[in-house]
Amino acid sequence: MGCSGLRLPTWAAAAPPSPSDWDGRRPRPRPRRGAPVVRRRCSAPSSTPTPSAAAAPSHLAAGGSPRVGTAEHDWVWDCRGGGIGGGGRDYAREMEVAVRVVQAACTLCQRVQSSLLLPASASGSVYSKLDRSPVTVADWGVQAIVSWLLSDCFQDENISIVAEEDDETLSSSDGAALLESVVAAVNGCLIEAPKYGLRSPEKELKAHDILQAIRRCSSIGGPKGRFWVLDPVDGTLGFVRGDQYAVALALIEDGEVVLGVLGCPNYPMKKEWLNYHQRYYRLMSKVSPPTSGSWHKGCVMYAHRGCGQAWMQPLVHDFGKLDWRNSREVRVSTVSDPISATFCEPVEKANTSHSFTAGLAHSVGLRKQPLRVYSMVKYAAIARGDVEIFMKFARAGYKEKIWDHAAGVVIIREAGGVITDAGGRPLDFSMGVFLEGLDRGIIACSGPLLHHRIVGAVDASWNSSTL
Ligand SMILES: Nc1ncnc2c1ncn2[C@@H]1O[C@H](COP(=O)(O)O)[C@@H](OP(=O)(O)O)[C@H]1O
Numbered sequence: 147m148g149c150s151g152l153r154l155p156t157w158a159a160a161a162p163p164s165p166s167d168w169d170g171r172r173p174r175p176r177p178r179r180g181a182p183v184v185r186r187r188c189s190a191p192s193s194t195p196t197p198s199a200a201a202a203p204s205h206l207a208a209g210g211s212p213r214v215g216t217a218e219h220d221w222v223w224d225c226r227g228g229g230i231g232g233g234g235r236d237y238a239r240e241m242e243v244a245v246r247v248v249q250a251a252c253t254l255c256q257r258v259q260s261s262l263l264l265p266a267s268a269s270g271s272v273y274s275k276l277d278r279s280p281v282t283v284a285d286w287g288v289q290a291i292v293s294w295l296l297s298d299c300f301q302d303e304n305i306s307i308v309a310e311e312d313d314e315t316l317s318s319s320d321g322a323a324l325l326e327s328v329v330a331a332v333n334g335c336l337i338e339a340p341k342y343g344l345r346s347p348e349k350e351l352k353a354h355d356i357l358q359a360i361r362r363c364s365s366i367g368g369p370k371g372r373f374w375v376l377d378p379v380d381g382t383l384g385f386v387r388g389d390q391y392a393v394a395l396a397l398i399e400d401g402e403v404v405l406g407v408l409g410c411p412n413y414p415m416k417k418e419w420l421n422y423h424q425r426y427y428r429l430m431s432k433v434s435p436p437t438s439g440s441w442h443k444g445c446v447m448y449a450h451r452g453c454g455q456a457w458m459q460p461l462v463h464d465f466g467k468l469d470w471r472n473s474r475e476v477r478v479s480t481v482s483d484p485i486s487a488t489f490c491e492p493v494e495k496a497n498t499s500h501s502f503t504a505g506l507a508h509s510v511g512l513r514k515q516p517l518r519v520y521s522m523v524k525y526a527a528i529a530r531g532d533v534e535i536f537m538k539f540a541r542a543g544y545k546e547k548i549w550d551h552a553a554g555v556v557i558i559r560e561a562g563g564v565i566t567d568a569g570g571r572p573l574d575f576s577m578g579v580f581l582e583g584l585d586r587g588i589i590a591c592s593g594p595l596l597h598h599r600i601v602g603a604v605d606a607s608w609n610s611s612t613l
């Protein structure tokens with residue numbers, strides 16, 4: 147979508163705290179539930195030390211297949227080779243690539259978000275799209291990085307990507323300076339690709355490479371075949387306000403979401419922090435800085451269809467490296483009594499009816515204040531068991547887009563939750579870029595009991611609502 151060069155005010159007040167690490171806890175050993183055997187096609191360079199099977203995370207070394215290495219080693223994982231979709235449907239290779247790519251993309255976002263705090267730096271500018279929603283260097287930068295890295299990893303395969311941004315603005319004569327900022331941001335990030343186990347380009351990417359990568363994201367989805375779906379910066383308003391946002395990447399196969407990865411760079415490890423604006427978080431972090439060795443914030447969540455598990459690993463910070471041993475399983479909350487349940491919803495009342503959800507909350511007996519959070523971080527909060535319910539009722543006529551939901555849907559489901567439209571039907575990702583046929587709104591819950599009550603409450607109150 148085109149945009150004007152209008153610079154909006156930036157709201158964020160201070161730089162995020164210095165990076166901190168995961169607290170060293172290991173994933174809980176857990177019997178696997180019928181997970182398929184992973185047949186790995188990737189190979190490590192010959193200098194790779196033989197990995198210890200004990201160090202391998204169970205979610206990627208399913209069925210006893212040894213991983214070919216762990217990310218604390220200095221080599222770059224060779225993710226190329228092998229045909230997409232061939233040799234079974236375990237999605238392990240695709241998931242591994244997707245997690246690494248999202249980690250890299252989150253780094254770019256964090257840098258741009260920090261630069262938004264600087265006075266008038268080029269990469270810190272916020273532009274306005276024709277629909278007046280904000281867009282930044284990060285939106286195009288993430289799209290270019292993800293497209294370039296996916297194509298590099300799946301070289302012989304025809305990668306299809308559906309994503310939010312196009313190259314129109316960057317290709318226009320007014321977009322030259324902006325394009326330059328995107329090129330710099332992308333190269334600055336791709337040079338560090340080895341720390342995520344990915345390959346850097348042999349030479350710095352030029353403007354035309356970036357435009358080409360962005361143009362590659364022009365798939366329009368549909369009912370057949372495979373395509374990736376990317377929301378480069380979901381919750382852009384949260385992003386420009388220095389608050390929550392997500393990088394969301396999913397894989398759709400024959401209309402079904404089969405894999406999802408959600409990068410949530412500002413997601414605090416303590417759920418209580420979710421109640422506060424990021425500014426408060428930054429302030430408190432200064433007063434009481436995170437101790438070294440504690441995983442303070444930022445994570446990547448991921449799951450693939452049918453594995454019955456969802457996972458979370460810490461964001462790779464400046465001096466760190468991706469290490470799969472830091473992944474741990476996430477699970478939805480076990481709370482099913484509405485009195486103890488918390489619901490979450492969009493911050494912006496333009497995006498959902500806060501009054502309708504307040505009425506629903508009252509009628510099903512929810513007593514806690516709603517948690518208002520930007521972006522698909524709300525889906526991550528359900529999967530991690532921090533909240534029990536998500537509700538969104540957009541104004542009549544608004545059509546939900548697949549990139550705003552795909553990654554979160556599969557993560558919630560695999561973590562044990564339920565997500566449907568307000569009529570109780572699954573969301574339909576097979577009809578192009580929109581969730582066609584969506585009945586009234588979206589309801590996600592940690593379990594079927596709460597879900598059933600909310601769907602019933604919607605039916606009971608819909609006709610008297612003004613929606
Ligand atoms: N009028 C509207 N009603 C409902 N959703 C809207 C909307 N306008 C934008 N959105 C979507 O809501 C997403 C933000 O979600 P949330 O409100 O939960 O933070 C936006 O994602 P982007 O920020 O990626 O554009 C956008 O896709």
Ligand SMILES: [Mg+2]
Pocket residue numbers: 377379380381549550
């Ligand atoms: Mg979005």
